[in-house]
Amino acid sequence: MTNPFREDLVSRSRPEPCTVVIFGATGDLTHRKLVPAIYNLAIDGELPPGVKILGFARREKSDAEFRKGLEELNRKVSRSGHDEAIWSTFQESIHYHQSEFTDADGYQRLAERLDAIDRERGGKGNRLFYIASAPEFFDDILTQLKTAGLNKAKDGCWARVIVEKPFGTDLKTAQHLNQVVNRTFQEKDTYRIDHYLGKETAQNLMVLRFANAIFEPLWNSRYIDQVQITCSENLGMEGGRGGYYDKSGALRDMVQNHLLQLLSLVAMEPPTDLSADGVRDEKVKVIRSLRQWDTPEKVAANVIRAQYAAGHVDGKPVPGYREEDRVDPESMTESYVALRLMIDTWRWSGVPFYIRMGKQLPKKATEISVHFKAPPGVLFNALSGGVPGGNVLVIRIQPDEGISLRMVSKIPGTSLRLEPVKMDFHYATSFGKSSPEAYERLLLDAMAGDATLFARRDEVEEAWRFIDHIEHAWHQSNNPPPMASYVAGTWGPKEADELVQADGHVWRRL
């Protein structure tokens, strides 16, 4: 029997009441993102009544202490402020469970605790396990969940798992983790989170491409010259993040997941429908079609890695990467990477996709720019100055989300002079209301069983397959491509400029 009152009411998948069990509940992610996201869903009335939160972590804490810590952070970070009345009711649904991640008894007690909470608070038994712990515990948590039988839902209920990044550190570990996950949960119940996909502009990519008739006919190698995806950060290793980052690097930390996901959305074929697998089938084909840079020579020719040297960002002096806190002074981890990617499909044959990601660059920005081919120059090339650049469609992911289109226009006057002009759409200007946080949308989708915005097993593994060749060339080959250097506060090494210049292109100036 379906709920007739839902019919025609809200056009989205329906989230179901459940208990969200967060592993790593004392961590930053839980306090800054997850619980505020659930709280904001409650404020907006999006959260189904009966959703409960159970934090699972190693530290000794009472429910009251756990709630107090969450409340303190929620006051600071909640998108829609902190409402005492809502919080006082909301916090009653928050509980804490202390256990080591490896302690089988802790999971048995967890099962009993969940049943007790359901009995006391009227839950029906749906479980959403959110693994937000350090990655080294993923294996243990999943194995213990299975041993305790928590992976099996009761009749008429579901048990799902959300796994945070990093999903493995290479293909082998990702495959292993996938095996562990899929031994514990079915693929349809597994949600590998990539918060970039929860961002409004990322979701708008499909709408832009497939709900507008003017773009898709041009969206191919016949009209598009090149595509650039840039993710620049104006931060380094502040707050002790060097410890994690030095083991990861720009390629594994950002490119393998976020930026390849964006690439998939830009380059995929139209899906047959908007179902999770309909969309993900098309996305994975893009990753599978990436030309493999599978020798050190190919890597050297198509991928640039670099570390920042001491410089200035936002007017302040910053140390070089190797001088950063918790970074190995002889580190060979890249803080910057630029790649030339080729997608060997009919649509994209011959079109380079350039991706660059770096730390300590001049500003924080993530964007996709689609550069169209120049028109035949028979009419205007004779003019002094010629035609100033081709059309560029820019999709800004963050900050200042929006879309702009660069066109060429005549400068007013008696002579014929051409200059680029920009049509610009800003979300913040046109829609005063702030968008929900990515985690809000993604948590709601997981409660509703909609995996469209989550990465599927084959997407993750295909991405690692591509990345592994590069990592291997860098760290295990006899003739590794060199590590370049750039001054902090600049747009990266000259080698990255040369990478695109070799094709007759330049990086877009942000």
Add this chain to the structure above:
Amino acid sequence: MHPELGREVPVGSIDKELRKLWAEDEARTNASLMNLAVYSEAPGALEKNSEAVRELTAEHACRAILIGIDRHAPEASIRAWITAHCHLSHGRKSICCEQIAFALTGKATGRLRNTVFAHLASDLPLIFWWQGELSPIFEDRLYSLVDRFVFDSSGWADPKASFAIIADAVTNATRPLVVQDLAWTRSFQFRVSVASLFDDPLVLKALPEIDTVEIVHHPDDRVTGLQMLAWLAVQSGWRDGMELDLAVRRQSGGKQGFSFESAAGKAITATLVSDEKSAALGLVKLSGGGVTVSVSREAGAPHLVRRIEAPGHFLEAPGPVDPDDCAGLIGEQLARGGKNSLFRKILPRFRELLEK
């Protein structure tokens, strides 16, 4: 004379004056996603509506066109004012929306269409917010220009007759006309809350057993209460009931009774209670099969209370409320968009209930 409306300009120079207005401050960004026309025949409405538009434009960039009509004035006149409403977006950029206000009197009201609609921003949808009773000005040559027609039926003296006009307009419009009753929007969060309570399998199982419905509303918001009842009946598949209980059916005091019959033949008694102390919608309660679900709101309270009571099962959770002011309601509705198909679906049943 009307400082709230900005600078008075000759009707023939509105576009030129708007360009001048923007030239005065190049740091501002002009944004517009729609045309919003606000129509009123009430004295002093232009100033009041200018304030409402100021609020609305904080979240909904538009070109606003305010229309103040005095059909009974002896002299025919048209006056116009222009201004811009500006808001700091995310504390950074000043985002501004244009507003043109028209005051039309006497026979000049007949020039509404030609004069006013000549100033629409092209290619953007036209949202027309009609305030007050429908008048002869609401006719096909007006609504054929409109994409979304917004009104508030809660203040209508004769809702039966006015809804008949609306229904005809929807049927006869030469282009798809989305109608939006703010009385209906006022019950949105109640409907969402009722729906969410029935997501609970225990409650959903009890739906066929529901035999009592109680809806409490403010005396000014009977239409909202009736629309809520119509929605419950349509979505649950309840037919009109036999005249089993004439005593309940009869209106008495602030109460009005209705009887329905479920698909399985179960009798359902519904009571609409008018209460001066109630919020617009104060309570929606459904009971039967040992289960009671309710959504309630104290007048002025910032949250709804959603409650399930069943043997061994009690749940209470807060929920958001709909705005109390019309501008806020319109803002919410504009954010949701859509074709309002649910309202069209319940409209015939609601009109039947209105007849009772």
